[in-house]
Amino acid sequence: MKVPGSRREAIAAERATAPSSLSVAALLRAGAVSGAGQKMGVAMAATGLVLAVTLPSAHVAEDIPLEAAAAVSAETQVTAGSAIPITFATPDINSALNPDGQLKATLEVNASNVTPQASKGTLSAPLKTLVESSPFGNRISPITGQVDERHTGQDYATASGTEVLAAAGGTVTFSGWHDFGGGNRVVVDHGNGLSTSYNHMSSNLVKVGQKVERGDIVGLSGSTGASTGPHLHFEVIIDDEVVDPKGWL
Template structure:
């Protein structure tokens, strides 16, 4: 154009980047990095250990490390940990587990049942808390109403469970306790032993041929008390076994 003098320089078309000057107080200072979370640290350690094991064994190993899915800045992080391991068919995997040991104490269980129930234990909660009074239990006449084999009365309540056994078969305490009765019962039980197990629970052993304990004796679970017989109101050699809860007779089969 007329009147315009060319300068000989070309104008740059690239955008100019604007740089905001730093304040003197923050110049050279780097932003502090947050400390890694426990989950992230654990994931990092697991990852390192997994890589070492895989490299040493040659296994085909796939590991999904813990994540913090759903974590927010304001709320707690929820760790979601899953793992998947695959190995070649010929590979041998060995895992070590910490040794755990436990000892079942039936007398402790029995005490817990009675205390927790307040003396109103039901058969479903007490099953297995008493040990069987003889090595082999052959059920004959069950607990409940029946026709009396002695009197022929049809409405008799049979107050225990009968187990057929030859006379002289050892009879043992169904649980630890104290003998509170040991002698001949005029009411029909014959030679009879009663053991108090505490917390309102008692067991009785009837029609015995011999009594090998005495009132006041402390007996252990499984300790022989006497031998089966046919004394008292009995029609043959057997054991009449009873369970009483707070003085009330209940079906013994729910306790063995």
């Protein structure tokens, strides 16, 4: 029996407006029907019949908005085994950012036992700008011409009146005139056998017993005492013995 044209158009329109209904052939292609339903669908599809089927909720893949999926991912909890340590403690600050802590750790033993590798960089520069002149060690005296004179510190050329800075925190143990050529001299004790001295200054700005911090101004540079011109004579003293300051800067 032939279906009138108007009837065929009505059926086609009904199919177009039924989003939850699929032909068995379409369901088979999508893999939505299984088992006995597949066999039945194959038989019906072979006869040209069409079956409207509403899929059970268990077989429907729900569309999840991207925003919801991202929220689920962000809220996923991460767990760790009981044997894995978890800490929120502040990490130890690198010693390069904490020079006073580095010096303290270095001087936990007497300074005379500190290796050159450990001492390097533990003291700060005594001037904002270092211009090396006469080095530590034996030299020809610029004043007497003596050969192999022992130069007990590192000289830095600088204009008179330049601020001289404490190389580390400590206590001032000497501030006055040095009778053996140092002129106006300041000595700071940093503990555990380590001291620094600042010589030939035009004026001393600290007193004996005063506590100073790294970078504090201890005096102004000059050319007092046995000096041929404005400069800072900087010494590092370990257990009453002078050593090369560049090993500590």
